[in-house]
Amino acid sequence: MSVESKKTTNYLQQQVKGLITDVNGQPIPGVNIVEKGTTNGVQSDFDGGFFITPSSDNAVLVFSFVGFVTKEVPIGSQTDITVVLAEDIAQLDEVVVVGYGTQNSSKVVSSVVQVTNKELNLEKRPVTNGYSALVGSVPGLVMNNTSGSPGAIPSIQIRGTSTIGDANDVLVIIDNFEGSLSDINPQDIESVSVLKDASAVAVYGARGANGVLLVTTKKASRNKKTTVSYNMTSSIQTTPRLQQTLNSSQYMAFQNDIAPGTWDENSVSLANSGFYPDTNWIEEIFESSAVQQSHSLTLSGGSENTGYLMTGSYLTQEGLALGEDKFERLNLRLKMDTDINSWLNVGTNTLISNRVDKSVEVVGGTNVRGLPFYPVKSEDDLWVSNGTADGANPVASASSGSFSESDLDRVNVQLYAKITPVKGLSLEERVSYIKTNEYARAWSNPFASVGLDATDPDSYTNPDSANRDYFSVSTDERMLEVQSTKSHNFRSLTSLTYEFEKGKHSAKAFLAIQSESGESELLAASRTGFLFDNIISLNQGELVNDSNTYDGLGNTEIRGGNARTLSYIGRFNYSFADKYLIEAAFRRDGSSYFTDENKWGFFPSVAVGWVASREKFFDNVNFVNLLKFRGSYGSAGSDGTLGSVTQQLVTYDASGYPLGGVSNARLGVDNFVNPDLIWETSTILNIGIDASLFNRKLDIGAEYFVNNRKDILDNISSTAYEYGFGDAQGNPYDVRSSGWDFNIKHKNTIGKFKYSVGANISNYDNEITRIEGGSESNNLQVGLSVNNRFGYQVDGFFDSQEEIDTYVTSDGTLIDQSNVSGASGVGTYLGGFKYIDQLTIDSDGDGVMDTGDGVIDSEDRVTIDDNSDRNWNVGFNLGVSYENLTLSARFMVHLTIISIGTQQM
Numbered sequence: 001m002s003v004e005s006k007k008t009t010n011y012l013q014q015q016v017k018g019l020i021t022d023v024n025g026q027p028i029p030g031v032n033i034v035e036k037g038t039t040n041g042v043q044s045d046f047d048g049g050f051f052i053t054p055s056s057d058n059a060v061l062v063f064s065f066v067g068f069v070t071k072e073v074p075i076g077s078q079t080d081i082t083v084v085l086a087e088d089i090a091q092l093d094e095v096v097v098v099g100y101g102t103q104n105s106s107k108v109v110s111s112v113v114q115v116t117n118k119e120l121n122l123e124k125r126p127v128t129n130g131y132s133a134l135v136g137s138v139p140g141l142v143m144n145n146t147s148g149s150p151g152a153i154p155s156i157q158i159r160g161t162s163t164i165g166d167a168n169d170v171l172v173i174i175d176n177f178e179g180s181l182s183d184i185n186p187q188d189i190e191s192v193s194v195l196k197d198a199s200a201v202a203v204y205g206a207r208g209a210n211g212v213l214l215v216t217t218k219k220a221s222r223n224k225k226t227t228v229s230y231n232m233t234s235s236i237q238t239t240p241r242l243q244q245t246l247n248s249s250q251y252m253a254f255q256n257d258i259a260p261g262t263w264d265e266n267s268v269s270l271a272n273s274g275f276y277p278d279t280n281w282i283e284e285i286f287e288s289s290a291v292q293q294s295h296s297l298t299l300s301g302g303s304e305n306t307g308y309l310m311t312g313s314y315l316t317q318e319g320l321a322l323g324e325d326k327f328e329r330l331n332l333r334l335k336m337d338t339d340i341n342s343w344l345n346v347g348t349n350t351l352i353s354n355r356v357d358k359s360v361e362v363v364g365g366t367n368v369r370g371l372p373f374y375p376v377k378s379e380d381d382l383w384v385s386n387g388t389a390d391g392a393n394p395v396a397s398a399s400s401g402s403f404s405e406s407d408l409d410r411v412n413v414q415l416y417a418k419i420t421p422v423k424g425l426s427l428e429e430r431v432s433y434i435k436t437n438e439y440a441r442a443w444s445n446p447f448a449s450v451g452l453d454a455t456d457p458d459s460y461t462n463p464d465s466a467n468r469d470y471f472s473v474s475t476d477e478r479m480l481e482v483q484s485t486k487s488h489n490f491r492s493l494t495s496l497t498y499e500f501e502k503g504k505h506s507a508k509a510f511l512a513i514q515s516e517s518g519e520s521e522l523l524a525a526s527r528t529g530f531l532f533d534n535i536i537s538l539n540q541g542e543l544v545n546d547s548n549t550y551d552g553l554g555n556t557e558i559r560g561g562n563a564r565t566l567s568y569i570g571r572f573n574y575s576f577a578d579k580y581l582i583e584a585a586f587r588r589d590g591s592s593y594f595t596d597e598n599k600w601g602f603f604p605s606v607a608v609g610w611v612a613s614r615e616k617f618f619d620n621v622n623f624v625n626l627l628k629f630r631g632s633y634g635s636a637g638s639d640g641t642l643g644s645v646t647q648q649l650v651t652y653d654a655s656g657y658p659l660g661g662v663s664n665a666r667l668g669v670d671n672f673v674n675p676d677l678i679w680e681t682s683t684i685l686n687i688g689i690d691a692s693l694f695n696r697k698l699d700i701g702a703e704y705f706v707n708n709r710k711d712i713l714d715n716i717s718s719t720a721y722e723y724g725f726g727d728a729q730g731n732p733y734d735v736r737s738s739g740w741d742f743n744i745k746h747k748n749t750i751g752k753f754k755y756s757v758g759a760n761i762s763n764y765d766n767e768i769t770r771i772e773g774g775s776e777s778n779n780l781q782v783g784l785s786v787n788n789r790f791g792y793q794v795d796g797f798f799d800s801q802e803e804i805d806t807y808v809t810s811d812g813t814l815i816d817q818s819n820v821s822g823a824s825g826v827g828t829y830l831g832g833f834k835y836i837d838q839l840t841i842d843s844d845g846d847g848v849m850d851t852g853d854g855v856i857d858s859e860d861r862v863t864i865d866d867n868s869d870r871n872w873n874v875g876f877n878l879g880v881s882y883e884n885l886t887l888s889a890r891f892m893v894h895l896t897i898i899s900i901g902t903q904q905m
Contacts (some may be wrong), residue, residue: 018081020048020063024749028065028085034223036060036072039303041223046884097193097216099203100176100495100569101510107573109581109609109630110199111686111703113138113743116191117218119756121879121888123187126235126292128317128327130181130189130215131156136875136890138194139701139741139760143892149359150290150317151327153182158196158211159705160764160871161786162682162737163638164712171207174215175349175414177432177491178207181215183353183410185313185331187231187296190216196741197686197705198634199607202585203569208603209638209682209709217349220307220335221300231296238289239320248276248373258797259831267455271373275457281370285394290318306338323360323398330354343421349414358405360398370394373454380463385449385471393449400447401533406440424500430493438485445533446477478530480541489518495569504577512569519562564592581609585634593639594677601679605634626692631685638680638713672728674716680731683708699745708769709735716773732773735786739764756879763872790861792820793836804828809837809854816855838862871895 020031027048034041035054044050052061054075064070068085075081096105096114105114117123120133127133131143131154143154158170172179193214195201201208246254248271252263263271270276296313311333319325330353337347374384376395383396416430451469453459459467495512527541571585586604609630618624688703716730745758768782781788798804807815807828815837817828837852838860844850853859872895880887 014079015051015053016061016075016079016081018050018052018083020044020050020083020085022068022749023084023086024751026749026752026754028068031063031065031068031085032223034062034064036062039223042225043227097191097214098200099173099195099212099214100493100512100571101497101508103573106578106611106626106628107575107581107609109583109607110195110632111197111688111705112193112195112200113701114191114193117187117189120189120192121886122189123231124233124886125186125888126233126294127186128292128315128329129153130184130186130192133186133189134192136760136877136892137758139703139743139875140196140739140762140764140873141194141875142871142873142894144894149321149327149357150292150319150325151182151329151355151357153180156213158194159707159739159741159762160737161766162210162707162709163680163735164714164733164768164780164786168210170211170213171201171204172213172215173204175217176430176493177412177414177434179215179412181213182329182355183331183412184215184217184333184351185294185296185311185315185329187313188217188311188331188333190218192216196703197607197632198603198636198682198684199583199585199605199632199686201636202603202605202634203571203587204636207638208636209680217333217335218309218311220302220309220337220347222302222307223304224301224307226299226301229298229300231294231298233294235292236289237292237318237320239286242280242282242286245280245282245370246372247271247278251372260799261830264455270457276373276454277375278372279370279375280372281394284370284376285322285398286320287322290320292317306336308334308336310334319359321360321398322395324358324403325360326356326358328354328356343419345418345420347416349416351410351412353410353412355408356405357408358403360403371454374452375460378450378452379461383447383449384452385469386451393447396447396449401445402443404440404442406438408436408438410434410436424498426497428493428495428497430495432489432491434487434489434491436485436487436489438483440483440485441536442481443536444477444479446473448473477528478533478541479526479528479544480530480536480538481524481526482538483522483524485520485522487518487520489516491516506575506578508573510569510571512567514565514567514569516565517563562592566590577614579611579614581607581611581630583607583632589637589679591639594679595675598676598678601637601681603635603637603681605632605636607632607634623694624691625694625696626690628690629688630690631687633683633685635681635683638682674728674730677713677729678711678731680713681710683710697746697748699743701741701743703741704738705740706738707736709737730773732771733768733780734770735766736769737764737766752883754879754881756877758875758877760875761872765871784863788863790863792833792856792860793838793862794833795836796834798828798830798832798834801830803834804830807834809852813854815852819855819857835860 018033020028020033022028027044027046029044029046029048031044031048031050032041033044033050033052035052036059038055040052040055042050042052054061057076059075061073061075062070063073063083063085065085068087071083071085073081073083095102096108096112098108098110098112115134115137120137122133125133128151134141135143140159142157142160144157145152145154155168156170157168161168172181174181174184193216195204195208195212195214201212204212249268252268252271255262256268292315294313294315296311299310300308302308311331313329313331315327315329317327319327332352334348334350337345339345371386374386376384376393378384383393385393385396412432412434414430414432416428418426418428420426449471451471453465453467456465456467459465462468491514493512493514495510498509500507525538526544527538528544529542530536530540532540567590568588569586571583573581573583575581584604584606586602588600588602590600592599607630609628611626611628612618613621613624613627618627684705684707686703686705688701691700692698693700711731712733712735713729714732716728716732739762741760741762743758743760745756747756748754766785768780768784768786771780771782780786798807805814809815815828815835817832817835820835835856837854837856839849839852840859841851841853842849872893874893874895875891877890878888
């Protein structure tokens with residue numbers, strides 16, 4: 001008889017403490033630590049530390065992080081471990097977001113630059129929007145802040161001006177659909193890809209001609225316990241150096257130099273004695289500092305099959321201008337995705353945002369032109385109305401209660417489902433619904449003031465001075481303008497992707513159908529004659545007598561519009577041995593803006609690349625990690641800013657025409673619609689080289705491009721005026737632009753010290769190559785740049801009457817300057833300009849202009865700046881960190897070459 005005994009062991013759960021570092025001993029935050037075969041997982045903290053409680057002594061912990069080799073560590077009886085992760089060289093070939101997909105950076109053959117959240121340091125920088133975060137980071141990306149108001153959205157261009165009019169800004173795509181970087185919290189951004197050439201933007205067809213910004217927001221996490229994080233940033237905005245203006249004595253001396261006799265001796269003596277206040281209007285209107293704060297709360301986590309991310313953020317930014325100048329933004333975002341089974345994944349991406357902008361009536365140019373000899377207020381405490389060259393008082397305007405404000409609500413709901421029936425094949429459906437409501441008000445509240453006479457000291461001190469002018473306030477001057485805009489937009493994207501790889505061959509095909517439909521409605525009203533300045537409501541005012549109000553909308557106006565687009569998209573990528581690359585793409589767009597004959601536009605592209613560093617002859621060149629040559633050629637399109645100009649508008653006139661002694665109401669056609677409008681097309685040639693050296697510590701890139709913009713949409717001269725209409729829309733212009741980009745970046749780690757430094761420079765210009773029927777009112781000329789300017793040449797000043805009497809043509813005729821205005825008068829006068837009478841007459845018939853006509857007029861204008869679009873853009877960025885201390889700096893310089901030409905207009 002035998003007895004068999006069994007030994008049973010019960011595992012006592014115990015917590016494991018650990019530290020994760022790289023090979024240099026630097027801690028790695030954010031590493032995913034998961035017990036293999038379970039959903040038990042945590043992430044390493046900012047110092048690389050973690051705590052986890054395994055389920056058994058046989059547990060194996062899996063450590064994974066982007067850019068490092070995944071490592072498995074058996075725990076056994078260990079309670080304190082240190083894990084060293086090595087860099088994954090294969091993963092360093094980072095994934096780059098391109099149009100409707102991703103590619104490995106080594107296989108990208110189009111002009112795409114990607115910057116990540118980490119590179120932009122978005123978690124710590126006090127930026128108000130994603131636009132500001134990109135400053136100095138991408139070659140050829142130019143941002144122009146046209147307003148200093150808090151929350152202002154800059155104009156953003158890629159490679160400068162390439163078309164005529166207002167349609168130069170880039171297309172912004174956020175998570176596959178069009179959006180605005182001003183609506184999202186910068187900390188929610190995962191990466192931004194900048195698409196520059198035709199191969200990169202062809203899949204965006206009608207909207208991609210000016211380049212594309214692809215923004216990807218952070219994704220939901222898997223295999224992670226629920227975590228809550230809070231981030232608060234507070235910063236002080238200052239004006240480090242305000243412009244110094246001339247004091248009264250300097251101002252009068254300067255004016256007397258260019259226009260003798262402007263100021264008499266008594267006024268100059270008063271200025272020299274310090275009688276005048278020497279007001280610096282710029283310092284008066286700006287505060288020394290303003291506060292900006294942002295708060296962000298994030299909830300994230302997930303299981304093996306489901307992940308979620310919820311973020312809420314609030315930003316408030318005060319302006320530096322006097323008065324209530326403020327911007328606020330509130331965002332709520334939910335991203336969730338789940339695997340229903342092995343072949344079906346569904347998810348949602350929802351954003352709810354609100355932004356409030358409020359600004360005061362401050363005009364920067366008025367402040368710069370402020371006259372130093374007038375005070376802000378008189379001695380009897382009245383606003384002085386002639387404080388500037390415009391006769392205004394910017395301090396009084398900012399303090400009067402006048403304001404402009406807007407309140408914008410937007411809801412953006414995205415739903416998607418992805419089916420993967422077999423390996424390599426996926427079918428995806430995405431839908432998006434966007435609803436926007438905006439309410440805007442502009443309140444103008446005039447102020448009582450007094451006008452002083454700078455040549456009479458008594459007007460400064462004596463309220464009864466005869467040289468004082470008093471200006472009272474009329475209720476008719478108070479005006480309220482209100483505008484309410486509502487819109488909704490529905491978009492859908494159905495795509496099919498197939499990836500194939502066998503041996504040295506790899507290919508990827510993408511086909512999609514995208515549709516978009518939207519409607520908008522605008523309601524605007526204006527009222528005046530308010531009795532009280534503290535009751536700001538439309539029903540407290542009276543009808544406006546003229547229509548020169550809110551965008552010319554009159555007392556009340558209702559407008560509506562709708563648009564429809566349908567697009568077919570395709571792209572094919574092929575790679576042989578990861579050395580020889582080819583990409584072909586197309587997009588066919590149909591738009592309701594055009595007639596049936598011209599509704600469709602087709603925009604194809606092709607790109608090729610050669611990864612020379614993977615050839616055998618590079619095997620012994622150890623310091624070169626990547627050397628790639630690439631080129632692309634293709635087209636993209638634009639429907640400009642057509643909007644309602646392609647819709648037939650009808651106006652109702654209650655007074656109408658008198659018939660039979662009675663006024664009869666009428667309906668009238670309001671605009672002229674051109675049935676021959678066609679797509680604006682951009683054809684781009686791009687050549688580039690990319691290199692990564694010394695174990696990827698040094699990255700270099702250079703590109704050259706030529707962009708031929710054809711059939712640009714703009715106003716054309718037509719017979720519309722004969723029928724009471726304005727200019728019609730047409731395709732009157734062609735523009736050629738060209739230039740180059742260069743960027744260099746170095747990064748390294750020395751012990752606990754990390755640093756990165758990068759610089760980029762770009763140069764580009766443009767030239768108008770065709771004008772047919774276009775308006776010349778903007779000085780547009782074939783052979784010159786889009787932003788070319790004209791003006792008169794001068795040959796000094798008239799210093800004496802003798803110079804005036806002897807300023808004659810070659811035949812002795814006095815030159816007539818009566819058509820032009822100078823600094824202090826019209827025509828010819830002491831201290832005035834001597835305008836050059838350009839050679840506009842061929843006196844001997846040899847075809848060469850050899851004499852002037854004796855009259856200074858528009859024919860005498862010459863090119864002042866025929867290189868206004870020959871720009872240099874320089875960007876610089878620096879990042880330094882030591883343990884928990886981080887320092888970053890970024891700036892961008894935009895330079896324009898100005899030259900004086902001799903070409904007459």
